[in-house]
Each structure stands twice: as C-alpha cells, then as structure tokens.
Amino acid sequence: MNKLFERATYGNVKLKNHIAIAPMGMKTDIDGFVSERNIEFYRRVAEGGAGLIMVGCAMCTQEFEGRPTWAMDNFFQVAGFGQLVDSCHAYGAKVITQLTVGLGRVAYADRLETAPYGPSENPLRANPSVSTRPFTVEQIQRVVKAYGNAAFMLKKAGVDGIEMHAYGGYLFDQFLTSAWNRRTDEYGGNLRGRMRFLLECLHEVRKTCGPDFSVTAKVTVDHRIPKPGYRTIEEGIELCKILEEEGIDGLHLDTGCYERYYCQIPSVYEPKGMELDVIRAVRAAVHVPLMGQGKLNDPAVAEAVLTEGALDVIALGHQMLADPDWPTKVKEGRVKEINHCIGCNECMYLAIAGKHRPCAVNPLSGHELEYPIVPAVKTRRLLVVGGGPAGLTAAMLAHSRGIDVTLWERHDYLGGNLAAAGAPSFKTDVRVFLDNLIYRFGKSGVKAVLNKTATKEDILAEGVDDVILATGSDSIMIRLPRAEGSKVGVLTGNEAMLRKEPVTGDVVVIGGGLVGCETALHLDGMRSVGKVTIIEALDCVLKTVKHFGSNDHSLRDLMAASGVETVCSGKVTGISENGVTYEKDGQVYEVPCSTVVMAVGYRSNSALEDEIWSGINNVRLVGDAVAPRKVIDAVHEAFHAARVLK
Ligand SMILES: Cc1cc2nc3c(=O)[nH]c(=O)nc-3n(C[C@H](O)[C@H](O)[C@H](O)COP(=O)(O)O)c2cc1C
Ligand code: SF4
Known part of the structure; x- marks a missing residue:
C-alpha cells in the first residue's frame, strides 16, 4: 500500500497521506455548539491515521431553516471548532469543514410544518403537503453574506479549508438542478444561471478569507436518474469545468440524490468503487485535485484508484465509523483486523430517527467518551x-x-x-x-x-x-400438509444459504421479508437453480422490514432486475407431489418446484x-x-x- 501513504495535496492543503474521513453530519447537543462528543469523535479518527478530517456540514445561517447540525452563525462557535481542529492537528491531520446553506426541500420537516426556502416551490420529501418557499433575490444575498461570514469564522477557528456542500439534492444542488430550480431570474435558467448562487458564495469566501484559503466543493456529477431535469454526467463535467474556471481549489465528486439514495448513501448491496465510472470521466476533463468515495474501503481498490490517478484523496465515510483505525491497520498490513462496515445504514436510520448517530459494529463510534473500557475490578x-x-x-x-x-x-x-x-x-x-x-x-x-x-x-x-x-x-419451520410421495425438498433460509451441495431446479421461497428476498436473489444467481418464486402472505414483499431507505430502494431495484417472481397475498396451503400449493382470492394454485425454502422468521x-x-x-x-x-x-x-x- 505505497501510494495511500505518500504525501498528498487537496485544495491548497498538504496532507500526510491520501486518506480522508468523508464528511458526515453529526448531531450536536441541544445548544448547537460543538460538543465534547463531537470533538472526541474526530480526534479519534485523527488518531487512527487519516490525513484529512472532513468535518460534516455546518449551517451558515438559521434565518431560512432550522439547523440539522451545527450553525456557524455566531462567534462563540469559534472556540468549539477551534478545539476540534486543534485536537486533530495534534496528530498531523488537516481539517476541512463542510459548510452548507441548508437542506431546502430535503430538510427535516418539523411538526409545525414550517416551510424552509428553496430556489422554487418544491414539495418537501418528508412531508409533501408542505412546499419550499422561493427565496427572493434579497434573501439570497443575505445567505451569500452569511456564507462568507461563516467561512471567516471557521478560518478563525483554524480549519485548513472549507468544502461547499453543493451535492446530493441539498439546497445548493437544488439551485443547480433544473428539476428543482424553475426560476426565471438571474439565479435560474441555464447552468451558469443555476450556478450563480454557488459561485457568489465561492467569491464571497474569497473576499472574507483571502485567496490562499482552501475552498473546495462536493458536487453531484450524476444524479443517476434518467429523467429530464436531473444531472447527467455530461452536465456534471460542465459544472466541474465552470467551478475550475472560477477558481475552486478541489472537487469532491459524488453521485445520486434522495430519489436514488443508494447511489449517494451506499448500502450493503452496492459494489465496491460504485462511483468510479463518473470519477474517471471527470478526471479526464479537469485538472484540480479530486476526492471521491463510494465504498472505497477495500484497501486494494483504494490503492489501485490512486495508482491509476483517478483520485487524489480517498474519502471513507461509513468505514471510518466502523473502524477509525482503518489507515493504521492498512499501513501496518493488519487488513484482516479491520472492523469492516456491513452496509446496514443503521448510522443513518437511527440518526434520522433522532438518536446520536451510532454504528452497528462499533458501539464506541460517537460515544468514545461515554463508554470507557476499563480493566475489571474483580477477578472473575x-x-x-x-x-x-x-x-x-x-x-x-x-x-x-x-x-x-x-x-x-x-x-x-x-x-x-x-x-x-x-x-x-x-x-x-x-x-x-x-x-x-x-x-x-x-x-x-x-x-x-x-x-x-x-x-x-x-x-x-x-x-x-x-x-x-x-x-x-x-x-422457524412451518408444518405444511405434504402429499404422499412428494419429491419436493424443504430447507430453511439458513440451510439454503450455507449448504455445500448446490440447490437445483425451480425453487419456491415462502416469505417475502428481508431473508426471503435475499435468499431468493441468492438462489436466482445460482446456475443450478431454475425459476425462483416468492410466495408472500402480505400484499407486497418487504412490507414489515424496518431498514434505511437506501437499503430498501437498492434491494427493491435488485429484485426488479432479477428473474425472481413474486406472488403476494398468497397463503401457502401445502407441498404437492411436484411443487407448492397456495390460495389467493379464493382460488388454489400450484407452483412446480424441486425445493421449498422457508423464510418465515426466527x-x-x-x-x-x-x-x-x-x-x-x-x-x-x-x-x-x-x-x-x-x-x-x-x-x-x-x-x-x-x-x-x-
Ligand atoms: C451517517 C452519515 C452522515 C453523512 N453526512 C454527510 C454530510 O453531512 N455531508 C456530506 O457531504 N456527506 C455526508 N454523508 C455521505 C458521506 O460523506 C459519503 O459520501 C457516503 O457515505 C459514501 O461514502 P462511503 O461509501 O465511504 O460511506 C454521510 C454519510 C453517512 C453514513
Ligand atoms: S451503522 Fe452499519 S452502515 Fe453505518 S457505518 Fe456502521 S456498519 Fe456501516
């Protein structure tokens, strides 16, 4: 792993290696200040060896929507951010803080239904009965000023740069995207017009922080939505070129948005290096340093991406929650000791539900101070x-x-x-x-x-x-009436997954929950298996599964692209001589199969x-x-x- 640990440059910032923690918004305490918990989380990541700490987004003003995280809108924030920066600098890591103008239509809707602002009137994702209020030009100007002021305070706190939060369908990106920006004034229209707000903020930061302060931007170069109005890679490249012309110091590339969430917040089902196609396309078109992410947590993949020159900095999001020591373990050749992220997205699911963001496989993540591990006091x-x-x-x-x-x-x-x-x-x-x-x-x-x-x-x-x-x-195995002489084999979901001999022929999976769908997909991918049919008693598959939207969306798309057939509202009645019988709408049907897999729970x-x-x-x-x-x-x-x- 030579390249990963060579010195690097991102924006104007010199780094001790090519590894960053991707920006991940954190909950603050109720006062909105940088908490001890926040500081310790980032300090721990710096201790683990990352060269660059990308601090999750801070708001520049709360005038137009409530803050989802810190609000960098008052001078007293400088002290907390300063402490955070110092605790990371102590390990030789550099710190870039992401700065946002807001979330707009994807803001967390409060129960009082206060509408946030946006480029145009757009229904909120969380509550479509409420729509964003279009900003007036005068209001936009106030946000631009607030943005420059927030960057100035972050600079005072000692950060090495800021990253403009211009990706993922958040407020900046809503201005950039014609599906959400239908303005007819100078802040809408063609790409340059839609970029005006972002560029004015960039230039305002140059005014408040000077030309040498590093300003980079996280941008979505492809929304991965094949519909008019969303960003295609062609427009994404154009966007990057304009930002380069306008003096951006580095670009942090991303894909997806809430409407294609798993392309933005990957789940267990996404492949490694899922964003590399667009990263390579942008690399061929611009010269500024590039950062990218998207399941780059396999050290060999990360090393290859750097060697190929596609990226200058490898950002790791989820993986740094699961194991902040990833850089050190990779450097020391202890790759097998990495606590690998399982892609469950409980970090997102529970954070959105209001909790301090947890990690399923690392209970200490974000709770480094609260849960000290101390020697046992008694011999036991x-x-x-x-x-x-x-x-x-x-x-x-x-x-x-x-x-x-x-x-x-x-x-x-x-x-x-x-x-x-x-x-x-x-x-x-x-x-x-x-x-x-x-x-x-x-x-x-x-x-x-x-x-x-x-x-x-x-x-x-x-x-x-x-x-x-x-x-x-x-x-759980349910007892079903079985026809005498039936040749149909019966397995549990676990047995179907683990057995050494391949499952053969057509298969019926009873139960369309998470295990049923994953088992069906797994079997569908086996050469020895013919047709796979799920029979689900409820009116749709995955109905009662409680997991994060990315995981759900991705699994449903995998199902749709597979050959798995689903029968919903079907009640299995028995195992026949050559298949499974079920009842639906008062009629009895038979699905021929050689194996039945029970996925009806544990x-x-x-x-x-x-x-x-x-x-x-x-x-x-x-x-x-x-x-x-x-x-x-x-x-x-x-x-x-x-x-x-x-
Ligand atoms: C809990 C969590 C919070 C996130 N918050 C932010 C954020 O505030 N700003 C941002 O740009 N990206 C945010 N992201 C996205 C990550 O920066 C990153 O783009 C994404 O997780 C994909 O990278 P990965 O595959 O290495 O996790 C967040 C991701 C997670 C898991
Ligand atoms: S909660 Fe799950 S997805 Fe999130 S970082 Fe931890 S293991 Fe990965």
Whole structure:
C-alpha cells in the first residue's frame, strides 16, 4: 500500500497521506455548539491515521431553516471548532469543514410544518403537503453574506479549508438542478444561471478569507436518474469545468440524490468503487485535485484508484465509523483486523430517527467518551454461550478487560446466523465483517469450545461468576400438509444459504421479508437453480422490514432486475407431489418446484436463561436470544453486557 501513504495535496492543503474521513453530519447537543462528543469523535479518527478530517456540514445561517447540525452563525462557535481542529492537528491531520446553506426541500420537516426556502416551490420529501418557499433575490444575498461570514469564522477557528456542500439534492444542488430550480431570474435558467448562487458564495469566501484559503466543493456529477431535469454526467463535467474556471481549489465528486439514495448513501448491496465510472470521466476533463468515495474501503481498490490517478484523496465515510483505525491497520498490513462496515445504514436510520448517530459494529463510534473500557475490578470468570456476533463481541471485550472468558458454540463454526446472512455474493460486506471478526477472535486468546451444546448442568458445573447467553435464534419451520410421495425438498433460509451441495431446479421461497428476498436473489444467481418464486402472505414483499431507505430502494431495484417472481397475498396451503400449493382470492394454485425454502422468521433460543437464573450470580441474555433482531442489537447489547461487568 505505497501510494495511500505518500504525501498528498487537496485544495491548497498538504496532507500526510491520501486518506480522508468523508464528511458526515453529526448531531450536536441541544445548544448547537460543538460538543465534547463531537470533538472526541474526530480526534479519534485523527488518531487512527487519516490525513484529512472532513468535518460534516455546518449551517451558515438559521434565518431560512432550522439547523440539522451545527450553525456557524455566531462567534462563540469559534472556540468549539477551534478545539476540534486543534485536537486533530495534534496528530498531523488537516481539517476541512463542510459548510452548507441548508437542506431546502430535503430538510427535516418539523411538526409545525414550517416551510424552509428553496430556489422554487418544491414539495418537501418528508412531508409533501408542505412546499419550499422561493427565496427572493434579497434573501439570497443575505445567505451569500452569511456564507462568507461563516467561512471567516471557521478560518478563525483554524480549519485548513472549507468544502461547499453543493451535492446530493441539498439546497445548493437544488439551485443547480433544473428539476428543482424553475426560476426565471438571474439565479435560474441555464447552468451558469443555476450556478450563480454557488459561485457568489465561492467569491464571497474569497473576499472574507483571502485567496490562499482552501475552498473546495462536493458536487453531484450524476444524479443517476434518467429523467429530464436531473444531472447527467455530461452536465456534471460542465459544472466541474465552470467551478475550475472560477477558481475552486478541489472537487469532491459524488453521485445520486434522495430519489436514488443508494447511489449517494451506499448500502450493503452496492459494489465496491460504485462511483468510479463518473470519477474517471471527470478526471479526464479537469485538472484540480479530486476526492471521491463510494465504498472505497477495500484497501486494494483504494490503492489501485490512486495508482491509476483517478483520485487524489480517498474519502471513507461509513468505514471510518466502523473502524477509525482503518489507515493504521492498512499501513501496518493488519487488513484482516479491520472492523469492516456491513452496509446496514443503521448510522443513518437511527440518526434520522433522532438518536446520536451510532454504528452497528462499533458501539464506541460517537460515544468514545461515554463508554470507557476499563480493566475489571474483580477477578472473575465469564462463560459466553454462543459464537455469533454477540457472543464474539462480548467474549473479546471481556477478555480485553482482564476477565477469564470461555466461549461455547454448539456448531462446528463461528458466526451464528450471520454466516448465512453473509453468504450471498451481493453481501460481501457482511462476509468480510464476519471473517475479520472471527480472525480477531482467534487472535484474542479467548478459550473457545466448538460443537458444545450448553445445558443447565454443564453451565452450573463450570462454576463461573457470570454467564452471557448469546444463544441466538433458529429459523422457524412451518408444518405444511405434504402429499404422499412428494419429491419436493424443504430447507430453511439458513440451510439454503450455507449448504455445500448446490440447490437445483425451480425453487419456491415462502416469505417475502428481508431473508426471503435475499435468499431468493441468492438462489436466482445460482446456475443450478431454475425459476425462483416468492410466495408472500402480505400484499407486497418487504412490507414489515424496518431498514434505511437506501437499503430498501437498492434491494427493491435488485429484485426488479432479477428473474425472481413474486406472488403476494398468497397463503401457502401445502407441498404437492411436484411443487407448492397456495390460495389467493379464493382460488388454489400450484407452483412446480424441486425445493421449498422457508423464510418465515426466527425463534429465539432463550430457555437457558430461566434454567440457570438461580444458580449463577449474573446472567445476561443478549442479541437474538432476546428477540430476533438486527446486528446492531446483537453487537451493542453484547458490548454493554461485557463492558459493565465489575
Ligand atoms: C451517517 C452519515 C452522515 C453523512 N453526512 C454527510 C454530510 O453531512 N455531508 C456530506 O457531504 N456527506 C455526508 N454523508 C455521505 C458521506 O460523506 C459519503 O459520501 C457516503 O457515505 C459514501 O461514502 P462511503 O461509501 O465511504 O460511506 C454521510 C454519510 C453517512 C453514513
Ligand atoms: S451503522 Fe452499519 S452502515 Fe453505518 S457505518 Fe456502521 S456498519 Fe456501516
């Protein structure tokens, strides 16, 4: 990994390496100031070795919409930003803060339905009954002044530059895009007209901060929406060229917008380097330094992109939440130790729901100060039952605190249900996460016993102080009437994912939830499998799945592009001689198949809790054993159970 760790330049800023944390907006505390939590998050990333800290967006004014994050609109913010900058500079990292004029039509709609402003009247994404109010020219001028003033204060705080938040369908981009900007004055019309607001802000920053202060811009060069009015790569290149002519110091390229969210906020289903096609096209057309992102967290891919010259800086978003030590681990050749992002987007899902942004696989992300890991005060012995993500997390953390830990796993492999979840080719992130977790577990020194089914007697005989039950959940099998002599095989979703012999012939998947759809897609991609049909009892697939919009949109698009057929509002009635029968609208149908896959949910393995409760000092049930849920629940519950052991 030679290139990644050579010195680099972005804008006017000299960097110790080519690695940046991509800007990610953070929640502030209620006073709107840069909090200790914010500072510690960025300090930790700098400590992990990133050369450039791109601080998530700050607002320049709250006059036209409420702040989603910090508002750089008063001089008292300088102190907090200054502290943030100093704590990153201490590690030799440079700091660029993203500065926004607002979110416009994608602003979080408040319950009072206060309309934010935009270039034209556009319905809000979050509440289409409310529309943005078009800015007057005089109001635009006030924002331009506020922008220059905010940049000036950031410069006072010591940042090395600002990045204009001109991407992703946010307010600047709404001005840039004819689908949202239908103005007939000088701020609308052709591309130059639509860019006027952005360019006036750029020039205002030059006035307030001087010609040497680095001003770069994050721009969407392709909205990836094949409809008139949205940006195509041709217009994106034109936009970049104009910004270059107007003196921008560097360009941070992106794709997508809320209407094609997974092209902007990738999910587990997106491939590595998903934005490289447009990055290469822009590289061929402009000369300023370029930054890019979009699942560049495979070190070999990142290195190749730099070697090819497509980018000058590799920005990592999600991955830096999952593991801020990515740069150091890559530099030291410890790639297998990386805590790999699983693309679940709980970071977005829960942040939008109002929480401090979490990371499913790194409970410390954003909570570095609140959850100190300290040595255990007593000598104690812990038994962890279950070797899925919860069990592995609890065991490793407790062991690192000096606790004597043994882990039992009933299977001959570790990973629990995640082994099946990571099996499809389109879920590499989960597989890499699990492989690396198991690798780190192997190195940790925790005693592990495989093929060990825990019983009450065995657990009590261990004489341990604490037991963490991370016993997971098992696939539910429903009993269906079966025709005599039927040749149809029956598998659970997990079995279909993990079995060594290929599934052959046509397949019916019962259940169109997350597992059902992913299993169907996985099977659809197998050469040995013919037609795959999902039969779902509800009126559409994925109806009750609660995950982030990018993941949902991406999975639905994968389904639409696949050969998987779906039957909704269908109630499976039995397994016939050569297929599956179901009832719909009072009629009975048959789908021929050689295999039926049951994807109808999971049942928790929690019985041991009651059995051992009175015999053990401290029993904790965590993860799917409590209720079948998400990776974030398993990892966080296990982490905290192991963290608070005295
Ligand atoms: C929690 C979260 C918050 C984000 N907030 C911002 C933001 O404030 N400004 C921005 O330009 N991009 C934001 N992004 C997008 C990232 O900068 C980046 O473009 C995107 O995550 C793709 O890069 P990745 O594949 O390395 O994660 C955010 C992403 C995440 C996951
Ligand atoms: S919450 Fe999920 S998607 Fe977000 S950074 Fe963590 S692992 Fe990645």
